[in-house]
Amino acid sequence: xxxxxxxxxxxxxxxxxxxxxxxxxxxxxxxxxxxxxxxxxxxxxxxxxxxxxxxxxxxxxxxxxxxxxxxxxxxxxxxxxxxxxxxxxxxxxxxxxxxxxxxxxxxxxxxxxxxxxxxxxxx
Numbered sequence: 001x002x003x004x005x006x007x008x009x010x011x012x013x014x015x016x017x018x019x020x021x022x023x024x025x026x027x028x029x030x031x032x033x034x035x036x037x038x039x040x041x042x043x044x045x046x047x048x049x050x051x052x053x054x055x056x057x058x059x060x061x062x063x064x065x066x067x068x069x070x071x072x073x074x075x076x077x078x079x080x081x082x083x084x085x086x087x088x089x090x091x092x093x094x095x096x097x098x099x100x101x102x103x104x105x106x107x108x109x110x111x112x113x114x115x116x117x118x119x120x121x122x123x
Contacts, residue, residue, distance in 0.1 A: 004055045007036070007064065009088025011102060013048040016077035017084070021050060024074070028067050033060060058092065065100065065107060072102045089116055 013021055018039075028034050036054030050071075056064060072084050086102040089112055097112035 003058045003093045005058055005061055005090050005092045006055050007061075007088060007090050008051075008053045009086060009100070010049050010051045011068070011071055011084050011086035013050065013074070013084050014077050014082060015043050015046075015048045017074055018043075018048055020074050020077075021048070021071060024067075024070050031060075031063070031067075033064060052088070061090065068100065068102065069107045072107055073105045 011021075022039075025034065025037055033054055033056045036052045036056075038051045038053070040049065068086075068088065072086075074084055076082055083105050084102060086100075088100040088102075089097065090099070091097040091112070097116065099110050099112040099116070101108045101110065
């Protein structure tokens with residue numbers, strides 16, 4: 001059957017990248033966990049925050065991570081050359097926790113910061 005992993009996090013984009021983000025996510029729309037992505041209803045402020053929240057099977061984590069990595073590699077759209085940045089916290093039923101930090105086109109896997117590990121604790 002498999003274990004579930006709680007995945008929650010966000011990526012930050014330039015509003016000019018929204019079309020690229022939507023296109024990338026549409027390529028994965030058949031994925032059973034694609035429904036966890038959320039966009040703001042309308043643009044506001046200067047940053048586009050795209051959120052994800054959902055419980056996914058452990059065997060789907062690698063595929064989901066590759067989707068996040070695709071988004072991390074999106075090309076900058078302005079002279080600042082800013083790449084997407086973000087953070088994801090993953091916790092599993094064994095009370096393990098991992099974090100992904102997205103920066104400079106890369107996804108770095110680390111043990112979740114100690115002050116966030118309480119998310120993984122199950123009563």
